[in-house]
Amino acid sequence: NTIAGGFSRGSESSSARKRYVRRAISEIYLVRQPQSLTVPDLAFTAKDGLEVAPHDDDPLVIQVQILNCDVKRVLIDSGSSTDIMYWEAFKAMQLAEEQLQPYAGTLVGFSGEQVDVMGYASLLTTFREGNNAKTIKVRYLVVKTPFTSYNIIIG
Structure with missing residues (x-):
């Protein structure tokens, strides 16, 4: 059994839910990618x-x-x-x-x-x-x- 429905971020209106989704999607594109981990070089002379x-x-x-x-x-x-x-x-x-x-x-x-x-x-x-x-x-x-x-x- 699951519970579906309820308030979407504190509001039950359709326009408020759409506004929330648009804001969430725009924030996804603002997230920076983490820098890749650097692995130290191992070299032999x-x-x-x-x-x-x-x-x-x-x-x-x-x-x-x-x-x-x-x-x-x-x-x-x-x-x-x-x-x-x-x-x-x-x-x-x-x-x-x-x-x-x-x-x-x-x-x-x-x-x-x-x-x-x-x-x-x-x-x-x-x-x-x-x-x-x-x-x-x-x-x-x-x-x-x-x-x-x-x-x-x-x-």
Whole structure:
């Protein structure tokens, strides 16, 4: 069952409803489009490729800085839909569990298993160093798993 009819913006006359619709339509055309989000550039120099024999299937593993901690073994995974920080890395940075914000969802792993998310933390993350450094806020889902090769996966 539905309720239809009633007052249209405080008036029941036909002319008032038409006036309201015309004003609403004209305001739609005045709304500005939101600016597109800018994604920071990620670039590599020749120095980054020294002593590297690239292959098509090589994983991209980098080092980042979070809260003045150098975090190694950070996997860049373009197939991942989220940014993940493993519990051991979270503890190694001496972050308190109270700093986690609640997260109600679960993640599905590579083999279909569900991984419980302990929460999320928004942390300033610095990529690169020196003049080429870029610091952005990254929202990491923190998960606890028995074994992992990486500290963070950035999707």
